[in-house]
Amino acid sequence: MDVSRILSGLNEAQREAVAAPLGNQLVLAGAGSGKTRVLVHRIAWLIHTEQLSPQSILAVTFTNKAAREMRERIESLLGISTRHLWVGTFHGIAHRLLRTHWHAAGLPQAFNVLDADDQLRLVKRVHSELNLDEERWPAKQTRWFINAQKDEGRRPEHIEAAGDLFLTTMVEVYRAYEAACARTGLVDFAELLLRSHELWLRHPDLLHHYQGRFRHLLVDEFQDTNAVQYAWLRVLAGEVLSVTAVGDDDQSIYGWRGARIENIHRYCDDFAQVQTVRLEQNYRSTGTILGAANALIARNADRLGKELWTAGEEGTPISLFAGFNEQDEAGYVIERIEHHLNQGFQRSDIGVLYRSNAQSRVLEEALLRAAIPYRIYGGQRFYERLEIRNALAYLRLLVHRQDDAALERVINTPSRGVGAKTLESLRERARADGVPLWDAMHTCVTSGGLPARARSSLAAFIELIDDLQVSVQGLPLGTLVDVVLERSGLLAHHGAEKGEKGQARIDNLRELVSASRQFDTLLWADEEMRAEVEGSSPLAMFLDVAALEAGDAQAHEDEDSVQLMTLHSAKGLEFPVVFLTGVEEGLFPHKMSLEEPGRLEEERRLCYVGVTRAMQHLYLTYAEMRRLHGSDHFHKISRFVREIPPEFIQEVRMNHAVERPFTGADSLGGDAVYQLGQRVRHGTFGEGVILNAEGAGRQARVEVQFDAEGSKWLVLAYAKLQPI
DNA sequence: AAGATAGTCGTTTTT
């Protein structure tokens, strides 16, 4: 492969970034400017032209998906295996380091990763041990506090809390929580980062080893790094390694969970001779969409400054639609979706975006009614499902008996007569002896202090786990998981759930078996990975994958479908047609963000992200009246819409497609002619008068002012109205 | 130990 291939097809700025001499570089990559492409080609360039060996490159991303994509693209560009290249998420890399250097990091070899759900349970337990009132001290708040502290790199002893009841209490819980984690060998997500940072600081020999191994570090989505991640990177780079930071300050939308946009500025100060390259040519959107995006983001202060441009078409104006209410808004979205589908777009070419998840329902219902297949992002993911978490808990116990979080989850699932009281005495025993629950359980069984029945239940549980461990010895991973599901009684337990739930749970558990089998196959096909199993086991490695990667929300759904998601999850994606719904003051920008200017700017960046997802057609829609939390809200149009110059926007006429008089189904299933002002009778609501109408055919709806019930929007096809 | 019921709360989310 020759060098020209690495540079061909790149624009001047991209080429500059890719072919820069080895050194510190900041790539400010605007939306749709070919950021991933530059990263991938940069790595190829370093290997090819700077003669860096693949193992001397470390590339860090935020999501597993991004890491996977980068790996795949490097492989296809260079035609080499990326096995020796370190590409992964911050958490994944930190985890790998801790697994390798567990001893130096002060962890038990078999430590388990604690996910958000188990973390909350643990916090609750610590709360009750400290006799904190759940009312006054919500566990979620404490979890948030602990994670925020860890994200900032602070241990309890770093927090100045004197005289402040809130802080003193939080620090006390933080301490007790840490002690519980240490006792039971559990490491939460933030801890992975914090501890591997401390690993660098406390073991200069290890740090030097890695500084010798790596030559260059690349970080994607730099604007999303938090304080620990930045510190980790800074220490690792030291004075010897160079760093490519790629990011876009205008797309920083995770400030609320610790991301520090300032890290981009700090990078320029802290690292020597940073060369900055701006990628401003956009290959995604029309001139109109970019004009709107540029104008919008220009309202933010303290930007590094960037203006997107395109060599392409101006395109069509942005459509702005005002609905009466959210149903009306959804009706318009459906109508336009159908229009674009008729034009020849695929359903997957269409993205429907919203600020908060609660908004998805009305849209879903409308899509369902119109029989348009859709896919909704977000929601519960595979490894987060109850039955899967239960199964993983059994597996975790097999690997690591000290895992209290796992033990608590399954000791009585399925129920085997270990109730709340027994569990409470177990916890007390564990607390008194300063040991994990498993050990306390042994003590209780042998030395008494419990009713005979509870003792035999516990003994049976111990035997179950120990027996499982023995009988599972030497089995291939898939079979092992299968046996555990069967013998633990989980399969029967979940299968017995009524309705379709039971079957769905069984299906998911079967899916887990096949996922583990697949993982096993992959593992044994790979020399390198097999080497890593030394000192570990396929099961332990599978559990790590499950902990660090939540999996997809929907099981392989491959039907062409319209894509529904929040603005946050839309980052990094693009669609020929985009609907940005609910552009209303209070909703977007969200009312919680209105007070602090900083948060409002983040909302604006979120809007910028939304607008720049669109390639050809962008729709902004809002509802004049919206039912939220059971009451009506009358929102004004979002300020963000006003911030877009009017020349880019075309207001769509309200009451579109209304035909008056118009026809629709009547109570006998035939067609009837209706008019505004006409009196009608409804089966349940009684008599009323038609005030308003919109849509046509199956979608035709009318607003009826009922004499007794007030006014309601009804779909003619279902309402079975009788003209009077 | 399941099932019913009352009470609460209501951005955004990855790892």
Added chain:
DNA sequence: CGACTATCTT
């Protein structure tokens, strides 16, 4: 309004 939880009931 409706999803989720905690608590009470059988």
